Amino acid sequence: MEGGPSSVVNEEDDVMDLPPGFRFHPTDEEIIIHYLIKKVMDRRFAARAIGEADLNKCEPWDLPKKAKMGEKEWYFFCQRDRKYPTGMRTNRATESGYWKATGKDKEIYYKQGRNRLVGMKKTLVFYKGRAPKGEKSNWVMHEYRLEGNFSYNFSRAAKEEWVICRVFHKSTGVRRVPVHMCNSDDMAFD
Template identity: 75%
Template sequence: MDNNGEIIDLPPGFRFHPTDEELITHYLTNKVLDQSFNPIAIGEADLNKCEPWDLPCKAKMGEKSWYFFCVKDRKYPTGSRTNRATVSGYWKATGKDRDIHRGKTLVGMKKTLVFYMGRAPKGEKTNWVMHEYRLDGKISPYNLPKAPKNEWVICRVFKKALEVKKPMGMGIERSNSSLIPPLMELSSASSGNRALAATESQLAHVTCFSSATKMEAMGGHEELFAPECFSNSTFLPQIQLSSQFEIDPSFVNLLCPGAGFVQLLGNNNGWASSH
């Protein structure tokens, strides 16, 4: 249904999404040549008397974008500057105007504007955006057979979605976190390192070889590998040694640092060879 209450018969799924070139050649050109031209998809509005949030209710159709024919309001009767102020704010041009071509021929220009609340230059920027289409090139108003009294344009108005800014450093933390192994693997590796460190600590502090003072207190080298030494050790298992039990020197050297000279002592005292 349009603004006049008339029902518009449209096929199911119909959407009005014209290209920039179609807006210029199929709609704006016809409006400039014939002011009575009234398509079903584009209405008329005075953007100087309407706030952007009121425009969706005045449009003939549209869900996220609304199209209007507008007459550019001159700020001064003899000048070329356009009045873009409303009661609540003003439209401010941003960026550079873009060319619109039909094939290789220039047919129009596209200007982007943003709505600001308040008065320039201290206005507050909003999310309302407008694309203004005007004729240019060979079909500009000044090159038409009969120059129009008013300069018509087509305005496409829409509200830009809010942009959520990510905190600084989030991307770096995320990239570094991918290099860290899972928590369980990290904890298991740490526990393995702690167990290895504890084993090394125990190997380095075996009661038999902790200090020379203890060795002397045990009666010298002759009793260094006596059964009492191994039975009282905090690291070696409690083994009841007998004359039939043979200790492999390589096994002792593996468990007790400094046991590499066991064979030397055995050869001197005959302890290892006697078994």
């Protein structure tokens, strides 16, 4: 949607027009404090910009169609699916591939609350095929979960059940030539 207003689908599936340039891009802290906590406290909570999806039943390339808004990144409330009923491991497989964690989880602090640990952010990359021979894709997910003393206020089942996922497709990147290396005759100004 180039140049026109962004669209958001609200709870009643009505389209709401937003002015050009509007973006939903909350900080990690805002995701935890203003959205995830509310969902954990009330599973009926719905945010205008965050949809719900079962990421084990959706391929990453199908997620943009399921999102409430977003052109380059999409947000979803998700329930974590356990690999085994009594285990702690999360099932991250889809029909076409799997999400694989990369790096170490990032701690998220609530700065207004005396810098308390409130959540964690896990980065995952989607691989097509089956482990360990999957082919790495450019689909990336940031999974946000409650953590720390803060999360003890919620039942174990509730806090482990809901997460927020931010999904995006990492561009392969176009190599930019520094301006000082360009010939000014080659530049066009309209």
